[in-house]
Amino acid sequence: MNKEKAVEISNLTYRYPDGNLALQDVNLSIFAGESVAIIGHNGAGKSTLLLHLNGILKENGAVKIFGKSVNGKNLKGIRRMVGMVFQDPDDQLFCPTVYDDVVFGPINMGMNDKEAKERVTEVLGRIGLSGFEKRSAHHMSAGEKKRAAIATVLSMEPKILIFDEPTSNLDPKMRRVLIDLIKSFPETKIIVSHDLPIALELCQRIIILEKGRVVEDGSVKDILGKREVLERYEIDPSYHCQFCDMFKS
Amino acid sequence: MKHSFLDNYSDISSVIHGLDPKVKIIAFFFLTVVCVSTPPSSYFSFGVYFVVLLGVLLLSRLPFHHVFGRSMVVIPFVLMVAVFIPFLKKDIIGGGYNLGIGGLTVSNSGLMVLWNVVVKSYIGVICMILLSSTVPFPKLLKGFEDLGLPKIFTTIASFMYRYVFIITDEAQRMKRARDSRCFGGKWIWHSKVIGYMIGTLFIRSYERGERVYVAMLSRGFDGDLKGKEGVQRLKPGDYIFLSVLIPIVTGVRLML
Incomplete structure (x- = not known):
């Protein structure tokens, strides 16, 4: 495995302004090219952790992306490297047309119109939404919106892709399309989800967060292969069986 | 759920729909401003404005019920304001109502003010309906931007x-x-x-x-809204539209 560290978090503690302790002494490293699932119950601090990865929330020096510390000075470069796909595509698609949305990132990066236009065409082709340039998001299905939201991030050519609950609100068919799509991306991937089968299929490594702490960090085999680990963190043990079946076959 | 109550019919194809948004914005705003500046007594001018709008409406192939139906929405608001105006001015009495206890009189100049308010707001509203029904909203915004709106x-x-x-x-x-x-x-x-x-x-x-x-x-937003696509060139049709509409409207307004 390539040993370059894509994400390095050391002693990250974060308290919300209202005093709520969201993250406690989080330490972890994610290597370039890895696919990692972060799982945990509601309120475990998953989303807060994500917001630290591109500097929406900042704790000086605690987070490094490809060796660059996340701080006010590096913010632009960091956000170019870290592409964040949010849970609700309606939050991510805020422009009148899909084209405007996909071009938003590249234009902010300072790309000229011609290059940006080529980038949009290429990215929309890559995710199977060619010809959607002039469509507006409120006339699209949930699956199309989700893919368009991914396109808005891909157009910035990030090195790390972060997905927050990528399959929420999707029907099984669309879920399959999306999983295959995510699988096809060669970038470093971080997937936050309740949906463990996704972790099984897309990731080599699982991190379990509980009450703002990293309580487990290991390979899929280490985590899902051990029934007692799943029971300890109140994760549906049927995933353990699914996992065993998968390995048998 | 689907809604398109803002720019209904803006994606059908017609001569008017094919015009550049900038041209339509200029034309309809021009017509509205000229109409507002016309003295209320020049009935002929208002007639001509209506005919011009009717012509645009026919060319645009918008359904009549859509345009007139939508314009009705605004009428109650205008009437609410306007209904008291005839009674406000005291001059030549134009008529009266007998309400049993005393009389309510309508003044001539008051009626004129009412006519003024109704006809101008109605023409303005028709202009805006024609504009919003012939340009999809994103293109309308782009048109305003090209015309220099921040x-x-x-x-x-x-x-x-x-x-x-x-x-x-x-x-x-x-x-x-x-x-x-x-x-x-x-x-x-x-x-x-x-x-x-x-x-x-x-x-x-x-x-x-x-x-x-x-x-x-x-996605790299830093408080600065970037990106201005090139301004689209006007086509011959756009020039023809402007060069027909503007002289007619100006001519009628100045003739008086």
Whole structure:
């Protein structure tokens, strides 16, 4: 495995302004090219952790992306490297047309119109939404919106892709399309989800967060292969069986 | 859920739909301003403005019921304001009502003011309906931008356009949830519940605003709205449209 560290978090503690302790002494490293699932119950601090990865929330020096510390000075470069796909595509698609949305990132990066236009065409082709340039998001299905939201991030050519609950609100068919799509991306991937089968299929490594702490960090085999680990963190043990079946076959 | 109440019919094809948005914005605003500046007594001019608008309407192939139906929405507002005007001015008496106790008289100049308000607002409204029904909203914004409107205004309008549908959906879902729990009872209870719903809707919209802002920041937004696509060149048709409409309207206004 390539040993370059894509994400390095050391002693990250974060308290919300209202005093709520969201993250406690989080330490972890994610290597370039890895696919990692972060799982945990509601309120475990998953989303807060994500917001630290591109500097929406900042704790000086605690987070490094490809060796660059996340701080006010590096913010632009960091956000170019870290592409964040949010849970609700309606939050991510805020422009009148899909084209405007996909071009938003590249234009902010300072790309000229011609290059940006080529980038949009290429990215929309890559995710199977060619010809959607002039469509507006409120006339699209949930699956199309989700893919368009991914396109808005891909157009910035990030090195790390972060997905927050990528399959929420999707029907099984669309879920399959999306999983295959995510699988096809060669970038470093971080997937936050309740949906463990996704972790099984897309990731080599699982991190379990509980009450703002990293309580487990290991390979899929280490985590899902051990029934007692799943029971300890109140994760549906049927995933353990699914996992065993998968390995048998 | 689907809605297109803002720019209904804006994607059909016709001569008028094919014109450049900039040209239509200029033409309709010009017509509105000229109409407002016309003295109320020059009935002929108003007739001509109507004929011009009717011509545009025919060329645009918009259904009549759409344009006139929509224009009716504005009439009650105008009338509400205007209905008291005939009684305000004291001069030559134009007529009167006998209400049993005393009389209510209508003055001539008052009637003139009423006519002035009604005809000008109606023509203005028809202009705006024709504009919004022949240009899809994003192109309309682009047109305003090309004409020099600061990007901050067009951006605010584009957010409005993007999220008004989502908020409407949210309100409709909330209404359904309310009605499925047998919403009934006294009006005071109704108003209380509706108050809660408005409050919830406000908080949800506010929170969505925050999430959208985070999504913008994540894609490199730094408070500066960038990106101005090249201004589209006008086509011969655009020049023809302007060179027919503007002289007719100006001519009629100046002839008097």
